[in-house]
Amino acid sequence: MTNPVLAFVFPGQGSQQIGMLAEAAAAFPEINATFSEASSVLGYDLWDLCQNGSQEDINLTERTQPLLLTASVALYRAWLSQGGARPALMAGHSLGEWSALVCAGVLAFEDAVRLVRERGRLMQEAVPPGEGAMAAVIGLDDQAVENACADAAQGAIVAAVNYNSPGQVVIAGSSAAVERAIEACKAAGAKRAMPLPVSAPFHTELMRPAADRLAPQIEATTFLAPQTPVIHNVHAKTESDPSAIKSLMVEQIYSPVRWTACVEAMAAAGIGQLVECGPGKVLAGLAKRIDRNLVAHNIETPAQLSEAVKSTAQ
Structure with missing residues (x-):
């Protein structure tokens, strides 16, 4: 049935x-x-x-x-x-x-x-341990997260990778670029942007x-x-x-x-x-x-x- x-x-x-x-x-x-x-x-x-x-x-x-x-x-x-x-x-x-x-x-x-x-x-x-990272961004729309990642990349890789629900997006990429993107998301008005305890930047290039x-x-x-x-x-x-x-x-x-x-x-x-x-x-x-x-x-x-x-x- x-x-x-x-x-x-x-x-x-x-x-x-x-x-x-x-x-x-x-x-x-x-x-x-x-x-x-x-x-x-x-x-x-x-x-x-x-x-x-x-x-x-x-x-x-x-x-x-x-x-x-x-x-x-x-x-x-x-x-x-x-x-x-x-x-x-x-x-x-x-x-x-x-x-x-x-x-x-x-x-x-x-x-x-x-x-x-x-x-x-x-x-x-x-990706060798420590070289990649992921972070959760809460309270920012998808486009704002994508823009923050684009600004933070500076030739490295960081992108929105999990569109989990409206206002909840996970970003991932090389560690330094993710750190920059966390700050950019906070500056854009995210309620929270925090690193996740994972060992690799999944769903990125x-x-x-x-x-x-x-x-x-x-x-x-x-x-x-x-x-x-x-x-x-x-x-x-x-x-x-x-x-x-x-x-x-x-x-x-x-x-x-x-x-x-x-x-x-x-x-x-x-x-x-x-x-x-x-x-x-x-x-x-x-x-x-x-x-x-x-x-x-x-x-x-x-x-x-x-x-x-x-x-x-x-």
């Missing part, structure tokens, strides 16, 4: 926490089974890492990416096992777009685990070497037409052609995440309810800022999942 007004959204880096999904794993066998599948691909115990490791361990990009992918896919499988309605649309924020593609039937989970581990490793290697290195591996992987349409970060539209989806997933690494436009596209398509399929509630919060008519659900705990299944049943 598909609910025509329901969409699923999948979180990206930043939503990981030690101990996440412990309650869900006790209630739904799909959680442990999915983590076991991922562990066999990765060669280490992913569940043990996210329950008993350190926050520092799970914040390493090449670990964070397979971890969040696995958590999201596990929750989606649990959702379906509990009789949850299939969504009419999907989207994922940055890394979360890979979770969306797996749940939409575009590629096998094991292939996605391999690819996102490589994606994380290559993105981390693209500085990531193009990572994209170039990952492209042949994406090309060699089997992609199918999506069973559920996925709205892509790069252009906030759906795509049905597998080869075009491959190109978008390469481009996505060095292109801005147009999240506001993705959620607006869902609302325009008649979506009234969103389920955030993964740990945390970042995307549910952003959805309400983008369109206050959207009803957002989280399903990280058994109680939340059960309530959301009932609320979204037709």
